[in-house]
Amino acid sequence: MRLIVNGSALEVEAETLGHALDALDYGDAKVATAVNGAFVPAAARATKRLEDGDRIEIVAPRQGG
Amino acid sequence: MDGPLTFYGETIGSRLLLGTAQYPSPQVLADAARASGAEILTVSLRRESGRLREGQDFWGLIQGLGVKVLPNTAGCHSVQEAVTTAQMAREVFGSSWLKLEVIGEADTLQPDVFGLVEAAKILTDDGFRGVPLHDH
Numbered sequence A: 001m002r003l004i005v006n007g008s009a010l011e012v013e014a015e016t017l018g019h020a021l022d023a024l025d026y027g028d029a030k031v032a033t034a035v036n037g038a039f040v041p042a043a044a045r046a047t048k049r050l051e052d053g054d055r056i057e058i059v060a061p062r063q064g065g
Numbered sequence B: 001m002d003g004p005l006t007f008y009g010e011t012i013g014s015r016l017l018l019g020t021a022q023y024p025s026p027q028v029l030a031d032a033a034r035a036s037g038a039e040i041l042t043v044s045l046r047r048e049s050g051r052l053r054e055g056q057d058f059w060g061l062i063q064g065l066g067v068k069v070l071p072n073t074a075g076c077h078s079v080q081e082a083v084t085t086a087q088m089a090r091e092v093f094g095s096s097w098l099k100l101e102v103i104g105e106a107d108t109l110q111p112d113v114f115g116l117v118e119a120a121k122i123l124t125d126d127g128f129r130g131v132p133l134h135d136h
Helices: A017-023 A040-046 B028-038 B054-066 B078-093 B112-123
Strands: A002-005 A009-012 A032-035 A039-040 A056-061 B006-007 B010-012 B040-048 B069-070 B104-105
Touching: A002 A032, A002 A040, A017 A032, A017 A040, A017 A056, A032 A040, A032 B078, A039 B078, A056 B054, B028 B054, B040 B078, B078 B104, B078 B112
Parallel strands: A002 A056, B040 B069
Antiparallel strands: A002 A009, A032 A039, A032 A056, A056 B040, B006 B010
């Protein structure tokens, strides 16, 4: 399906957010996620179903402040 | 000012809070943090690539310093964006402390004070602990 991942349109074969992270090679990286602007906790990724066109944000710690 | 600083019952030995942006290298950041004696470093979230995973090394460096972190919502232009960013930060950093920012004017980064109050209400009701700061 077509997903918008961190602002870029990608074709990703994934039924859930957890599958999408695996397909996109995040592995065990320490990241946080949101779908369509709403936070999705790590524990809910495996059951968070995705739909065509969903906007996914995947973020990690970085310099700032 | 002398004496310890206390945030929400936690005593901080240094009154210096150190930002982590714009250092020329991770090593310089680590050296500066150690030399400063700061016990709180501000940190943020950025989009992470599954291939590059740039944030992972940064997080390892911060953990190695043994300091507390103060996540921010820099770059957020709406209440919803700030709330979602705060929730993501709490999970990643394991801290409910928050340096809350909602930008009202992109060029000057002047805050949206009404948005700040609205976001602060939502987040404090959700258990976040805002740290009142004004920095420039």
